[in-house]
Amino acid sequence: MTNSPALAASEPVIIPIDTPSLGDRSYLAHDGDVAFVVDPQRDIDRVLAIADEQGVSITHVFETHLHNDYVTGGLALARRTGASYHVNAADDVAFERTPTRDGDVVEVSPTLRVRAIATPGHTFTHLSYALESAGGSGEHDVTAVFTGGALLYGTTGRPDLLGQEHTHDLVHHQYGSARHLAAELPDQAAVLPTHGFGSFCSPGSSGSTTSSTIGDQKRSNPVLNRAEKDWVQQTLADLEAYPAYYVHMAPANSAGPAEPDLTAPRTADRDTIAASLGAGEWVVDLRTRTAFAAGHVTGTLNIGLDGQFATYLGWLIPWGTPLTLLGESAQQVADAQRELVRIGIDHLEGAATGSPQDWTARPLGSFERAAFADLAQVRHHRHVVVLDVRRESEHNDAHIEGAVNIPIHQILTSVDEVPAGEVWVHCAGGYRASIAASVLAAHGRHVVAIDDDFAQHAGSAGLPVTSAA
Template identity: 75%
Template sequence: MSTATTTVSTPVIVPIDTPTLGDRSYLAHDGQVGVVIDPQRDIDRVLALASDAGVRITDVFETHIHNDYVTGGLALAQATGARYHVNAADEVSYDRSPISDGDVIDVSATMRVRAIATPGHTYTHLSYALESAEQAGDEFEPVGVFTGGSLLFGATGRPDLLGHDHTNDLVHHQFASAHRLADELPEHTHVLPTHGFGSFCSAGSTGDTTASTIGAEKRQNPALTQDEERWVANTLAGLDAYPAYYAHMAPANSAGPVAPDLATPEEADKDTLAARIAAGEWVVDLRTRTAYAAGHVTGTLNFGLDGQFATYLGWLIPCGTPLTLLGDSPDQVAEAQRELVRIGIDHLAGAATGTPHQWTDDELGAFERAVFGDLAQVRHHRRVTVLDVRRASEFDTGHIDGAFNIPLHELLARVDEVPAGEVWVHCAGGYRASIAASVLAARGIPVVAVDDSFDENAASSGLPITAAA
C-alpha cells in the first residue's frame, strides 16, 4: 500500500502477510533505502521484496519481544548489514541498536522513524511513527505508525501474555498507550499493526478490516470510544485461551534466533512411517480435510494447510515430539516446513509425498463428513454424542443442547472423557473439527466430522440451541 497527503511525499509501505499466524510485517521504502518492521523468521520473503523494489534495507525494528512467532529480525539485520533496533530496556543476549521512547532514526534525507513507548502488550512495547518530508530540509510529518501489538484495527493487543500477575497493570497501560497514539498523531496517519488478522495476540475482534487510520480508530476502536473502567472490564472479560507454544517464543526471541534451515527433510518410507506411528510420534497429514476423511493412514493426524496450520499444530503438539509430514507434493511439505520454523519447530524427522496408498500397505482409515442438517436428522433416529471442540467462550455464546464441550487444545489430555459410542464432532466452520476427528479416529473412536458453519446453519437446521444468558 502507499499513503498520500497534500504536503508530504510519502514512502511506499508494503505489508507482508502471514495469514496462518494472523500477523503482518512491513517493508517501508523511498525507492532507494528501506526499513523493515517485525519480520517473520523466513526472511527470504523480505529480501525478495527489497530486491524487486531495488532498495537497500538499512534498519530493522522490533515493536516488542514477540510471543506468537520467532522473529527474523536478527537474521535479517545480519544478512543485510542493517541496524537492528530493539528496546534498550529489553534483556537480550545479542548485540542490537538500543532504542527508547522519543529516539529518532534518520533513514534518508526524506524518511525517518520515531519511537513511541506504548506499553500494554508488553511493558517495553514500542510503536514507530514513519515520518516523511517532501524534500531534504522540509518539515517531517507522520504518514503511518507501526503499532505492533498496541493499537489494532478496532481492538488492541492482549495484555495477559506475561502472566496473570501483570495483566491488570498492562491492561491499563494498553488503554493509555492507545490514547497516546490517538492524541499525538494526525488523524490521516495510517495505523499499521503487526497483530489483528486472526492472531491470538489480539484482545477483541478486529473483524475483516485490512486498513485504518488514527481518525478511523478514534471513531470505532473501543479503547478510544469507551471510558477506561468500562474498556478494562470488557477487555479482561473477553480474554480467552492462547496457544501453548507462546510460552517458548519470547525466550527464543530474547536469545537471538538465527535464520532457519529450510533444507528438504529426509524421506520416510512405509516401514518408517508405521514405526513412527507405533512409537507414538506425530505423523501429520497436510492434505485438506475432505481428502483426509476420504482416506488416510490410520494413526496420522490431519492439520490441513488450508487453515491456521501452524497455530493449531503448535498449540497441540507436545514440546519436543518428533514430527513427520505427509503431503500431496514436495511444495506442500515445503510450505508446511516454512510455517513451522516461524514458531520454532526447526527439525522434522522426515516427510513423504504422494497419496495414502504410497504411505502404507494397510487398509486406509476413513470417516464420514456431514453438515448440521444431517446431525439434526440423525438425532431423531439414534443416540449420538455431539462433541463441540470450540473454545469455552464460543461454547458459552451458544451451543447445541446436550453437546459435550472439550476445546480442541484440551482434547489430547481429555480424550478419555469422550463418551463411548458414535461421536459427531463440530467447531465453528470445520477445520478444528477435522483435527479433532483425526485425533479420535487414531484412537479407534467412531467419528463423523461436521464440516459446516455453526453460526449460519446449526439453528436453521432445526437443532436446539442454548443461547447465552
C-alpha cells in the same frame, strides 16, 4: 502511501507482508532507494525478495516488542543485509542491537525518519514507531504508525502473555498507550499493527478490517471511546486461552534466532512412518479435511495447510515431539516447513509425498463427513454424542443443546472425557472439527466430522440451538 516504486519524495511506499496462518503482518517501507522493515517473520527470504523487486536496500530493522506468537527474523535479516537492528534498550537480549528508547528518532533517509514511542501494555517494553516523511517544504509529517500490539483494528494486544501476575498493570498500561498514540498522532496517520488478523495476541476479534487510520480508530475502537474502568473490565473478560507454544517464543527471540534452514527433510518410507507412529511420535497429514476423511494412514493427525496450520499444530503438539509430515507434493511439505520454522519448530524427522496408499501397506482409516442437517436427521433415530470443539466463549454464545464442549486445544488430554458412543464433532466451519476427528479416530473412536457452517446452518437445520442472546 502507494505501492508504486516510482514515487515522489513525500510518498513513502509501505508494503505489508502477511502471514495469515499466524494472523500477523510485517512491513517493508521505502523511499525508492533505502528501506526499513518492521517485525519481520523468521523466513526472511520473503522480505529480501520484495526489497529486490522494489530495487531498494534494507538499512534498518525495527522490532516493536519481543514477540510471543512467532520467532522473529529481525536479527537474521539485519545480519544478512548489514542493517541496524533496533530493539528496546530495556529488553534483556543475548545479541548486539541498536538500543532504542522512547523519543529516539532514526534518520532512515533524507525523506524518511522513524520516531520511537513507548507504548507498554502488550509487553512492558513495547515500542511503536511513527513514520515521518518529508513534504515539499522539507518538514516531516507523520504519515503512519507501526503499532505492533499496542493498537489494533478495533482492539488492542492482549495484556496477559507475561503471566497473570502482570496482567493488571499491563492492561492499564495498554489503555494509556492507545490513548497516547491517539492524542499525539494526526487523524490521517495510517495505523499499521503487527497483530490482529487472526492472531491470538488480541483479546476478542479485530473483525475483517484490513486498513485504518488514527481517526478511524478514535471513532470505532473501544479503547479510545470508553472509560478506562469499563474497557479494562471488558478486555479482561474477553481473554481466553492462547496457544501453548507461545511460552517458547519470547525466550527464543531474546536469545537471537538464526536464519532458518529450509532444506527439505529426509524422505520417510512406509516402514519409517509405521515406526514413528508406533513410537508415539507425531505424523501429520497436511491434506484437506475432505481428502483425509476419505482415506488416511491410521493413527495420523490431520492439520491441513488450508487453515491456521502453524497455530494449531504448535498449540497441540507436546513441545519437542518428533514430527513427520505427509503431503500430496514436495511443495506442500515445503510450505508446511516454512510455517513451522516461524514458530521455532526447526527439525523434522522426515516427510513423505504422494497419497496414503504410498505411505502404508495397511488398510486405510476413514470417517464420515456430514452437515448439520444430517445431524438433525440422525438424532431422530438414534442417540449420538455431539462434541463442540470451539472455544468456551463461542460455545456459550450459542450451542446445540446437549453438546459436550471440549475446546480443540484440550482434546489431546481430554479424549477419555468424550462420552462413549458415536461422536459427531463440529466447530464453526469444519477445520477444527477435522483435527479433533483425527485425534478421536487415532484413538479408535467412531467419529463423524461435521464440515459445515455453524452460524448459518445449525439452527436452520432444525437443531435445538441455545443462544446467549
